Amino acid sequence: MDTAQHHRDLGRAWQRRLLFAALTLIVIGYCAAFALFVTRSQDFLVARYNEQALDFSRAHIVSAPAKLSFGLGELDNPRLGGGWHAPDPGGAWSQTVDAFVEIVVPREHAPLLLRFNATTAVLKQRPKMKVKAFINGVPAIRWVRYDPDASGSFDVRVPESEAKAGRLEIRLRVDHTASPFRLGAGTDGRQLGVLLHSIELLDADMSR
Amino acid sequence: MSRADNVRMLDSGPGASSWDAAGSIRQVLLPIGAIFLLSRAVLLLVGVLTAAQIAPSPEPAGHTLLSYLCRFDCAWYLSVAQQGYSTVESGAQPGATNLGFYPVFPLLVRLVSGLFNADLLHTAIAVSNACLYLALIYIYRYARLLGAEHNAALLGAGLLCVLPQSIVFSAAYSESTFLLLLAVAMFYLRRENYLIAGIAAALLSATRANGIFFIVFAVAWLIRSVGVRGLLTPWRAPEKIVPIVLAPMGLLVFWGYCFATTGDAFAGPSTMYHGWGWYFSPPWKELPAMLRSDGVAFLSGMSSLGLLACSLLLLRQRCYEEFALCAALIVLMMSAAVTGSLFRYGLVLFPLWIALARELAPRPVLAALSFSILALLNALMMSAWTLHNIIAI
Numbered sequence: 187m188d189t190a191q192h193h194r195d196l197g198r199a200w201q202r203r204l205l206f207a208a209l210t211l212i213v214i215g216y217c218a219a220f221a222l223f224v225t226r227s228q229d230f231l232v233a234r235y236n237e238q239a240l241d242f243s244r245a246h247i248v249s250a251p252a253k254l255s256f257g258l259g260e261l262d263n264p265r266l267g268g269g270w271h272a273p274d275p276g277g278a279w280s281q282t283v284d285a286f287v288e289i290v291v292p293r294e295h296a297p298l299l300l301r302f303n304a305t306t307a308v309l310k311q312r313p314k315m316k317v318k319a320f321i322n323g324v325p326a327i328r329w330v331r332y333d334p335d336a337s338g339s340f341d342v343r344v345p346e347s348e349a350k351a352g353r354l355e356i357r358l359r360v361d362h363t364a365s366p367f368r369l370g371a372g373t374d375g376r377q378l379g380v381l382l383h384s385i386e387l388l389d390a391d392m393s394r
Numbered sequence: 395m396s397r398a399d400n401v402r403m404l405d406s407g408p409g410a411s412s413w414d415a416a417g418s419i420r421q422v423l424l425p426i427g428a429i430f431l432l433s434r435a436v437l438l439l440v441g442v443l444t445a446a447q448i449a450p451s452p453e454p455a456g457h458t459l460l461s462y463l464c465r466f467d468c469a470w471y472l473s474v475a476q477q478g479y480s481t482v483e484s485g486a487q488p489g490a491t492n493l494g495f496y497p498v499f500p501l502l503v504r505l506v507s508g509l510f511n512a513d514l515l516h517t518a519i520a521v522s523n524a525c526l527y528l529a530l531i532y533i534y535r536y537a538r539l540l541g542a543e544h545n546a547a548l549l550g551a552g553l554l555c556v557l558p559q560s561i562v563f564s565a566a567y568s569e570s571t572f573l574l575l576l577a578v579a580m581f582y583l584r585r586e587n588y589l590i591a592g593i594a595a596a597l598l599s600a601t602r603a604n605g606i607f608f609i610v611f612a613v614a615w616l617i618r619s620v621g622v623r624g625l626l627t628p629w630r631a632p633e634k635i636v637p638i639v640l641a642p643m644g645l646l647v648f649w650g651y652c653f654a655t656t657g658d659a660f661a662g663p664s665t666m667y668h669g670w671g672w673y674f675s676p677p678w679k680e681l682p683a684m685l686r687s688d689g690v691a692f693l694s695g696m697s698s699l700g701l702l703a704c705s706l707l708l709l710r711q712r713c714y715e716e717f718a719l720c721a722a723l724i725v726l727m728m729s730a731a732v733t734g735s736l737f738r739y740g741l742v743l744f745p746l747w748i749a750l751a752r753e754l755a756p757r758p759v760l761a762a763l764s765f766s767i768l769a770l771l772n773a774l775m776m777s778a779w780t781l782h783n784i785i786a787i
Contacts, residue, residue, distance in 0.1 A: 206632035209639045216646055223649055223659030230481060230658035231489055231668045272488070281668075368675065368683040377673070 232268025232286070239267035239288040240353070247290050247352075250298055250387040254289070257383065265289060267355075271376055277305065280358060280379035287356040287385065291349065297390035298344040300356070305337040307378035311369040312362070317380055320357040322348050343390055358382070421544070426530045426551050433555035434523070434564050436769075437776045438462060441561075444777040463519050465779055467495070468566040472514050474500035475507070481656055483669070490669025493661040497648055498575075498601040499568035518566035525570040526563040529744075530554060532577035537748045539584050540713060543755060549765075550751035554744060558771040559737045561779055572601045573742045579608055579637065580716075580745075583615055588633050592640030600644025603662065604726055604739075611719035612638045618715060677728035684728075690785050694737070698728050701740045707749035716745035737775070737785075 242264040248254065254262040256278045263273050269285030270278045291298065306315040313333035319326045319342050329340040348354060360379035366372030441462035464472075473480070473492045484490040499521070507517040530551040537547035554560065554573075563570040579594035595612070598605030616625050616634055628635045653659035666672040675683075684695030701724050708717035720743045727739050740746075754761035778785045 202629070202632055205636075206629045209628075209632055209635060212639050212643075216642060219646055219650060223653055226657075227653060227659045228657055229664045230656040230661050231483075231491075231664055233657070234481070365675075365683075367687070368679055370683075370686060376671070 236267035301386040529574035546755035550748040595641035614715040
């Protein structure tokens with residue numbers, strides 16, 4: 187047997203194993219990095235808009251009873267955080283699955299009821315939309331609308347602990363967004379979720 | 395030495411050992427250089443004539459000939475080259491930041507800007523054009539590698555210069571860098587030089603995110619060369635999967651940079667969504683929507699269908715790996731909810747143009763006719779580009 191050839195083959199085999207091990211490590215590194223990115227990333231623009239909305243709301247504290255209106259030219263638009271299109275006449279459409287509103291009420295506020303007046307982007311082609319509202323990350327209500335009854339209102343009773351904290355980060359989550367244009371139902375090419383017209387702040391005890 | 399021998403110098407074959415410098419310059423580098431220069435000169439002339447005859451307002455003071463090469467996204471690339479990445483939004487376009495633009499091209503511009511007295515626009519244009527010229531040479535070589543005749547390979551390179559909107563290859567855009575890296579990665583993979591192919595592929599995915607689709611080509615090539623069994627037993631010949639493993643590296647490094655600086659690894663897609671309205675929408679929804687609409691969206695839909703039809707030539711020529719790559723990228727184009735820019739996304743699919751050139755080369759009249767029609771459309775697109783018309787975005 188050719189010993190030199192045998193040594194060369196052995197060397198090549200080791201090189202192959204080493205290369206394969208290195209490539210495997212790189213792939214593992216990719217997977218770990220990707221998992222980190224997916225689990226820890228937050229849309230930086232949404233985070234910024236939320237921060238701006240919170241700053242505005244801190245400077246413009248509201249107490250019940252009050253009505254916050256949204257739409258073209260409305261004074262409460264700066265309370266809209268991330269996930270909204272530029273306001274339209276009569277309301278602001280959510281752009282993404284999650285859209286945020288920041289409201290700051292005085293600390294030790296009485297129990298609050300929030301009444302949302304909204305329209306969902308239900309179309310014949312997608313006739314059902316589920317909306318969930320979260321207050322400071324806590325699920326508060328689930329609202330379902332069907333075509334053609336796209337508009338309506340729903341009430342959310344703010345947990346006492348959250349109302350006392352003063353800051354209410356409201357997240358409206360829709361199960362999908364729809365583009366009327368892409369569904370062949372209009373000319374609007376935007377992705378639409380829920381059109382928020384207004385939020386009424388009511389005293390929960392009074393409204394019972 | 396015969397003409398065939400002369401052109402072998404830039405040829406494919408791993409066995410091509412002799413380098414006839416004079417022959418290669420005469421037969422390949424000069425013709426490609428001539429097509430390159432002539433096409434750029436004609437496009438600039440069209441730009442000048444358009445600005446002089448059609449433009450509603452005169453170009454601003456301090457305007458030079460090269461400013462025709464800075465339109466639309468040019469300012470974004472220059473801002474990355476000048477100040478680096480920033481989360482500051484454009485005043486006129488809320489949500490738009492320069493994080494939507496991948497780093498290899500602006501980095502290259504920054505690296506060589508010293509040669510141009512730190513004039514970033516001139517550097518960017520020089521980099522783009524140098525990349526285009528090199529890319530054309532590699533595309534010629536690639537065509538030869540696929541078995542194309544000398545004339546067909548030259549025609550393939552020539553077509554790239556006259557395709558509608560080919561002005562972006564000379565503008566301060568990343569298309570020519572992408573084209574060069576794609577050609578280099580594919581060429582060296584076919585030549586079984588895995589490390590160079592892998593490095594080029596890694597840079598490719600950091601030039602534009604869709605560079606990651608090189609993996610489709612590499613996997614298809616691997617299956618053809620070692621079979622599915624070979625693909626499933628990579629430890630037997632790990633060197634063959636080096637390009638596949640290295641390809642995502644550029645993209646992941648950029649994501650890592652975004653994560654470290656903004657807390658959002660996907661800052662690119664985030665800003666593209668908020669600032670430009672770009673998001674993924676399945677092609678079976680997006681394509682019918684494009685074809686239902688009018689204007690640019692309709693033209694984009696039709697052009698992506700045209701590209702898909704053109705890619706069938708690759709199947710006819712048994713270039714299955716190239717077909718897989720082009721089909722995947724065309725489907726991706728059909729999935730973009732923003733329809734502008736689709737023309738230029740199609741330009742970089744050079745295997746299509748090689749396939750078309752191989753069909754046209756034996757038919758001189760048809761070749762001349764096709765060349766002329768494409769050149770005419772290119773001139774129209776150059777006018778639109780000069781006038782900042784949305785079709786040329």
